[in-house]
Amino acid sequence: MVMALEGLKVLDLARYAPGLYVSMYLGDMGADVIRIEEPGLSGRRASFKEKPLSYRKMEDERGVAFNAMERNKRRMVLNLKNADGREVFYKLVKDADVLLEGFRPGVTQRLGVDYETCSALNPRLIYCSLTGYGQEGPYRLTAGHDINYISVAGALGIIGGAAGEPVFPANLLADFASGSQNTIIGTLTALLARERTGRGQYVDISMTDGVIALMVMLTQEYFNNGRVPKSGTEQLTGSKPYYNVYQTKDGRWIGIGAMEPWFFSNVCKHLGRPDLVELQEDASRLEEIRGAFRDGFKTKTAQEWHDLMSQDDTCVAKIYNFDEVFSDPQILHRQMAMELDHPSVGKVRQVGFPVKLSDTPAAFRAFAGSKGQHTDEILLELGYEKEDVARLREQGAVM
Secondary structure, three states: OOOOOOOOEEEEOOOOHHHHHHHHHHHHOOOEEEEEEOOOOOHHHHHHHOOOOHHHOOOOHHHHHHOHHHOOEEEEEEOOOOHHHHHHHHHHHHOOOEEEEOOOOOHHHHHOOOHHHHHHHOOOOEEEEEEOOOOOOOOOOOOOOHHHHHHHOOOHHHOEOOOOOEOOOOOHHHHHHHHHHHHHHHHHHHHHHHHHHOOOOEEEEEHHHHHHHHOHHHHHHHHHHOOOOOOOOOOOOOOOOOEEEEEOOOOOEEEEEOOOHHHHHHHHHHOOOHHHHHHOOOHHHHHHHHHHHHHHHOOOOHHHHHHHHOOOOOOEEEOOOHHHHOOOHHHHHOOOEEEEEEOOOEEEEEEOOOOOOOOOOOOOOOOOOOOOOOHHHHHHHOOOOHHHHHHHHHOOOEO
């Protein structure tokens, strides 16, 4: 089977989850991803050995088997602070298609692996930098995580109830929706452009930029009439009773998105309140509708409402606990929970492929390797002899 990105070589210098997600996607689509890691943490980052992020704890055999973000990659340990280590890296760059990094601006220059250096070695290289605030501007060197980027972008300020207390959307918006996805889009766009121009280019992705772009519906209205959106007061953030959440008889919650009149009409009829159908946009009656919905949904369990409404045009769904998601028939049918056979761990489940291509689909090709598992293999491919590999190891250039 031919894969969409088969034949592409990707060098992954990412250290955090957003970048690892990017290279996971590229690997899922067939690229040869070489994940380049540092020999060990140093300085203040060494404290992460005691309290690592959850995805960094997955280094035991079972953890590696379930580590989806490292699948379909080869893992190499390379010391970029060592001159011989950098020479190995430069050899990798010469025939690479994509280089991905997520350091703060200036770090790659200090390491000697910046865009200017790498593009001189390989003018066809697509060099992607994924950061919180981008390569330029007053915040370029400012530390941050998802919560900081969505704060600056204004997203956190509009997510929450009418009381105004923000609600944290995990790290989904800046890290993954804005950072990872835009890096994937930017990479693939640059690869397409290279087919026309023959040249690679630099891709500068800011997570903060991406969050602002996600809010285009709100920004275009703000630029048009100056109206400032606030948490709990927008149509899509809880101000309307027909786009809201309600508790059911069993204490569970159900979400409705019945904005269109025909959806709203069906919800009202199922709740036994057809008299509300004509009042959907009557501003003076919104609280009456909200109260009727609140009382109505408490008369049945979430499952009963689901069974009653799911086959009708209602836009109503149970709000799942996380452990319920992967037994849902729709999720299973779409293969978003893959079951795989690991040679020593046994049955393993991993997240599936969200992009379905009819002719060149994504595929699971390999479980995550251990740190440095493929170092020797990659060095031999580059033309190093076994004696050279031993020397590089002894010098601390590789591991």
